[in-house]
Amino acid sequence: MLAVSLAAYAQPRRVQTLPDTLLASPTRPVPQGRVHPLTGQQQATYRLPSPVAWQGSVEATARAFLRQEAVRFGWRAPDRTLQLQWLRATPQAAHVRFQQTLNGVPIWGRYVQLNLNREGRPTLVLNGYDPRLEAWAHRLDSLPRLSASAALASARHELKQPEAPASDPMLMVWPELPPRLVWHFVLWPQDQPEEWAVFVDAHSGGLVAVWNQATHVQPPKSVVSPSPAFPLPVGLVTGEGHVFDPDPLATAGMPYGGAYADNNDADTPELNAERRAVSLLEITQGQDGLYRLEGPYVRITGNLPNVADAAYTPPAEPVPDAFHYTRGDPRFEAVMAYYHIDFSQRYLQQLAIGTPVQAAPLPVNPRGLTTDNSMYYPSAKAIAFGTGGVDDAEDAAVIWHEYWHALLEDMAPGLLNTNEGKALHEGWADYWAATYARWLAETGAVRRTDWDLLFRWDSGDGTIWEGRRIAFEGSYPQDTNCDREDTPQSPCNPYRDGLLWAKVLMEIQDVLGKAITDRLAVAAALYLSPPATFRDAAQALLQADMDYYGGAHVSLLVERLGARGLVDPASFPVVVRHDPTRDVTVTPTALIVRTYATARRDSIVRVQAFYLQNGQFVPSAFFQPLSDSLFEGQIPWDGMPGQIFYYLEAETATGWQLRQPLQAPDQTFAVAIGHVAETDALRVAQANAGWAQSGTQWRIQRPQTTPATLVLLPLELARNAQRLRLHLHHAFHFGHACNGLLEGSTDGGYSWQVLLPEGASSAEQPFGEASPPEGLWHTFDLSSYAGLTLWLRASFRCSSEVPEAFWTLEALRLEQASLDPELELQRQTRLWPPFPNPFRTTLTLAYTLSRTQQVQLVVYNLLGRELVRLVDALQPEGTYAVTFQPTGLAAGVYWVRLLTEDAQQTVSVVYRP
Numbered sequence: 001m002l003a004v005s006l007a008a009y010a011q012p013r014r015v016q017t018l019p020d021t022l023l024a025s026p027t028r029p030v031p032q033g034r035v036h037p038l039t040g041q042q043q044a045t046y047r048l049p050s051p052v053a054w055q056g057s058v059e060a061t062a063r064a065f066l067r068q069e070a071v072r073f074g075w076r077a078p079d080r081t082l083q084l085q086w087l088r089a090t091p092q093a094a095h096v097r098f099q100q101t102l103n104g105v106p107i108w109g110r111y112v113q114l115n116l117n118r119e120g121r122p123t124l125v126l127n128g129y130d131p132r133l134e135a136w137a138h139r140l141d142s143l144p145r146l147s148a149s150a151a152l153a154s155a156r157h158e159l160k161q162p163e164a165p166a167s168d169p170m171l172m173v174w175p176e177l178p179p180r181l182v183w184h185f186v187l188w189p190q191d192q193p194e195e196w197a198v199f200v201d202a203h204s205g206g207l208v209a210v211w212n213q214a215t216h217v218q219p220p221k222s223v224v225s226p227s228p229a230f231p232l233p234v235g236l237v238t239g240e241g242h243v244f245d246p247d248p249l250a251t252a253g254m255p256y257g258g259a260y261a262d263n264n265d266a267d268t269p270e271l272n273a274e275r276r277a278v279s280l281l282e283i284t285q286g287q288d289g290l291y292r293l294e295g296p297y298v299r300i301t302g303n304l305p306n307v308a309d310a311a312y313t314p315p316a317e318p319v320p321d322a323f324h325y326t327r328g329d330p331r332f333e334a335v336m337a338y339y340h341i342d343f344s345q346r347y348l349q350q351l352a353i354g355t356p357v358q359a360a361p362l363p364v365n366p367r368g369l370t371t372d373n374s375m376y377y378p379s380a381k382a383i384a385f386g387t388g389g390v391d392d393a394e395d396a397a398v399i400w401h402e403y404w405h406a407l408l409e410d411m412a413p414g415l416l417n418t419n420e421g422k423a424l425h426e427g428w429a430d431y432w433a434a435t436y437a438r439w440l441a442e443t444g445a446v447r448r449t450d451w452d453l454l455f456r457w458d459s460g461d462g463t464i465w466e467g468r469r470i471a472f473e474g475s476y477p478q479d480t481n482c483d484r485e486d487t488p489q490s491p492c493n494p495y496r497d498g499l500l501w502a503k504v505l506m507e508i509q510d511v512l513g514k515a516i517t518d519r520l521a522v523a524a525a526l527y528l529s530p531p532a533t534f535r536d537a538a539q540a541l542l543q544a545d546m547d548y549y550g551g552a553h554v555s556l557l558v559e560r561l562g563a564r565g566l567v568d569p570a571s572f573p574v575v576v577r578h579d580p581t582r583d584v585t586v587t588p589t590a591l592i593v594r595t596y597a598t599a600r601r602d603s604i605v606r607v608q609a610f611y612l613q614n615g616q617f618v619p620s621a622f623f624q625p626l627s628d629s630l631f632e633g634q635i636p637w638d639g640m641p642g643q644i645f646y647y648l649e650a651e652t653a654t655g656w657q658l659r660q661p662l663q664a665p666d667q668t669f670a671v672a673i674g675h676v677a678e679t680d681a682l683r684v685a686q687a688n689a690g691w692a693q694s695g696t697q698w699r700i701q702r703p704q705t706t707p708a709t710l711v712l713l714p715l716e717l718a719r720n721a722q723r724l725r726l727h728l729h730h731a732f733h734f735g736h737a738c739n740g741l742l743e744g745s746t747d748g749g750y751s752w753q754v755l756l757p758e759g760a761s762s763a764e765q766p767f768g769e770a771s772p773p774e775g776l777w778h779t780f781d782l783s784s785y786a787g788l789t790l791w792l793r794a795s796f797r798c799s800s801e802v803p804e805a806f807w808t809l810e811a812l813r814l815e816q817a818s819l820d821p822e823l824e825l826q827r828q829t830r831l832w833p834p835f836p837n838p839f840r841t842t843l844t845l846a847y848t849l850s851r852t853q854q855v856q857l858v859v860y861n862l863l864g865r866e867l868v869r870l871v872d873a874l875q876p877e878g879t880y881a882v883t884f885q886p887t888g889l890a891a892g893v894y895w896v897r898l899l900t901e902d903a904q905q906t907v908s909v910v911y912r913p
């Protein structure tokens with residue numbers, strides 16, 4: 001029964017065994033959930049036809065639901081047998097977990113998890129309740145004959161661990177038939193770095209079960225407090241050090257080998273050149289004046305509490321910015337672990353899940369194991385990294401992977417206790433590591449773009465051990481086996497099965513992008529409790545989308561998850577069809593909107609439009625049914641020309657929600673009234689240091705104390721435009737200390753004024769402190785600038801260092817609308833005032849052409865000698881910008897001349913290097 005390996009990131013070297021009763025509970029999928037194949041008891045329900053009335057609090061509502069649905073789910077006397085274990089409420093949903101009890105004693109591993117949406121309506125229910133146990137209530141003697149200390153002594157003796165530290169024993173019921181009263185505790189063996197879950201019969205003293213790394217020692221108190229488990233360190237400062245990010249092969253663009261090989265942890269110039277200097281946030285100064293890598297989320301230690309890890313001396317420095325070690329230095333792994341765990345946690349916070357996750361400092365021994373493996377200890381809540389092969393903590397993928405185990409155990413405690421739960425753990429951890437690697441690759445931060453190959457450095461590109469590729473052929477359950485009985489012929493390999501989950505999340509990311517997919521992937525964990533299946537996890541993803549995004553991505557999720565056998569596409573019943581060119585009628589005061597909405601085996605209870613007004617999507621009144629499937633409603637209209645943006649939302653009786661277009665509000669329907677022109681306004685004339693382009697977006701990430709500006713090409717605004725609006729889609733985190741502003745100038749850039757978006761709550765910080773991770777839209781009314789040329793710039797500044805601050809401009813569209821048949825644009829050929837003038841390094845020269853023609857743009861010195869010809873080409877009409885960076889020129893005055901077929905213009909510029 002004794003097992004000897006832990007959940008680790010690497011390939012399993014020895015099989016971890018759990019008692020047979022816990023490996024995979026018998027289950028059979030049905031259209032909206034799954035049931036026990038013999039008893040027919042509902043084990044999971046994904047959509048509920050019978051809502052329960054709100055009872056004033058989450059717990060009371062959940063309790064009312066338990067009573068109302070007791071028969072369907074097999075709950076005997078739920079008020080007595082189900083004990084509230086924890087409750088987690090976010091602005092989007094509430095998650096309540098109950099533990100089954102017998103004679104008031106908690107039963108190990110038997111939970112009911114109830115999830116409620118923000119209206120308090122129960123949605124996804126996972127039911128691990130075993131109704132057969134209750135029949136034994138009168139026969140179970142719940143007073144232990146053996147004391148806790150005697151049970152501990154007996155286990156220490158039998159396991160030959162006389163000195164092993166242990167957690168406080170807890171009285172529980174062991175869930176077999178007949179049930180047994182047991183003392184449960186965690187024991188940390190002294191001769192190996194493991195964590196054993198131990199169960200001792202509380203009457204006879206016999207050992208009932210022992211395995212490593214299986215459950216919580218002390219289940220959390222009845223209500224989880226979001227505050228950290230112990231006080232934050234004081235005297236926090238920002239330090240500095242060197243890390244690999246994510247690994248030296250990725251940044252060097254090299255395969256493993258030669259100078260880019262482990263070479264027994266030796267320093268080489270090539271490897272050390274791949275280190276990057278980074279900020280180490282909120283590290284601690286101790287009583288002795290030395291700085292240590294101990295912060296709000298991670299604490300580097302040389303001795304994990306209780307665990308028999310290898311001793312390690314954590315770095316301590318007299319100044320905070322001295323953590324610059326070479327990769328051969330054993331202190332390098334400490335900086336790696338600190339930086340990447342801290343970063344991972346801060347990124348998770350940006351995803352705005354609405355509840356803290358693993359918010360306490362996690363003890364980490366960066367060189368705690370001598371094997372080529374790394375471990376997470378759920379009860380000790382700690383991580384040890386191995387030093388066999390390449391040091392594990394030299395590879396960010398290993399760190400991100402291990403840290404996910406800690407995050408997931410905090411969100412869905414106990415998931416590790418079944419084979420399928422272990423596979424979900426591993427797959428999710430691989431996804432978390434890969435989403436970081438993918439982001440680095442797709443933003444051009446690294447040279448190697450094979451982000452789907454995980455643990456490149458640690459595995460020596462697959463030469464030390466096979467590494468792992470985010471790839472999976474086939475689907476669930478045909479091509480997985482952790483969901484069925486574990487036999488020698490078909491043992492569960494959680495790493496392999498887990499790749500199905502990692503892969504399908506990446507397939508979703510291909511379409512939805514990183515921010516939305518990461519947010520859904522993290523939020524989904526809150527909906528689960530053991531024993532959870534892959535299909536439960538898929539439903540948690542769908543429910544998270546309905547709770548966080550109103551179901552905006554449900555259709556896409558169903559398609560991708562369905563292709564992998566994780567949901568039944570036929571169980572997704574809602575269809576909404578709408579064609580704005582055919583189904584909309586404009587009246588003087590409103591748009592009359594019709595749409596089809598149908599639900600198979602279900603009925604539509606609500607159809608509504610959400611339309612853009614003052615930068616916000618506002619709900620319309622409920623649509624009225626014209627027939628079984630045809631609905632009609634109104635969107636108010638102010639009679640002005642322009643575009644009206646809207647999306648539709650339908651909801652069924654069982655709680656399915658669907659939007660049309662499917663990716664609303666990122667995509668909307670648009671109805672144009674009058675003559676409407678749309679222009680891409682995000683065309684950059686000059687970007688200051690800090691701004692960088694990635695695809696069509698512009699992004700600034702480094703905190704700036706001087707404003708970093710992004711100047712756009714000038715916009716010519718039609719004289720007869722009655723509606724002039726700018727639509728900005730952007731994502732940002734400003735916090736208190738930073739701010740981003742959109743400014744406009746009508747005098748060629750001499751003076752600027754802040755543009756306030758519609759619905760701005762404050763003129764000082766018009767966009768607020770942070771956007772949702774996927775960004776949002778802001779609209780600016782530019783009607784007062786009609787007939788003028790408008791320069792726009794985005795400026796970003798911070799009053800102090802805010803490491804997580806960023807601003808990404810994703811799209812900027814100019815909408816000009818008129819009831820006249822044409823927009824009167826005055827596009828004259830001209831050279832705009834150069835800026836900045838005088839200039840130190842870079843001069844931007846913008847010009848406009850009224851028609852296609854031959855163009856020359858030339859810089860002369862004061863004597864009229866041509867110095868450089870910046871443009872000499874045939875160009876179509878439009879506005880252009882060219883930058884001039886002089887080399888070897890003396891300070892002084894120069895001439896710039898624009899020569900075209902219909903104009904010639906010369907201006908002077910002052911160069912002051």
Ligand SMILES: [Zn+2]
Binds near residue numbers: 009401426
């Ligand atoms: Zn793992």
